[in-house]
Amino acid sequence: MNELNNKLQGKGTFAHEMYSIVKAFRVKLKLFCRQLSQNITTHFVTLATMAQPMMPTDKYTNIISALDNEFGSHFADFQKLADEFDILSSPFTADFEKAPDVVQLELIDLQCDSTLKEKF
Structure with missing residues (x-):
């Protein structure tokens, strides 16, 4: 404790x-x-x-x-808030379909960016 x-x-x-x-x-x-x-x-x-x-x-x-x-x-x-926390802690592996609608497109762009993936 x-x-x-x-x-x-x-x-x-x-x-x-x-x-x-x-x-x-x-x-x-x-x-x-x-x-x-x-x-x-x-x-x-x-x-x-x-x-x-x-x-x-x-x-x-x-x-x-x-x-x-x-x-x-x-x-x-x-x-x-577990799904939202997953987006913050692991944005490259988080399920974009479970993300709030307002960030889904940005999350898809982030996950498909090979330069960012390489740095991750």
Whole structure:
């Protein structure tokens, strides 16, 4: 959580970059839940040192799942803008048909410009 907090703070961070950071964090939470449900404690060093080989991990997976749900509700507006963020972060690979109508022609020109593609 501290690492996430530090990444989201500071000047010069654009909204699409923040969305990527939050998205990666949520994917990590899902990974943690899946691994803990299988008693894989690779990312939980302290938990791995416990003597019980088959410890009940439901408590931890429930907490992580609740945290993921909370992030999902707090950052729901970001999810609605995901297609627009894709245009900003990867304009050469973004689907121009999903782009807002006012930028579709410019996006097509950009994606078909071989000089710009070469520099990208």
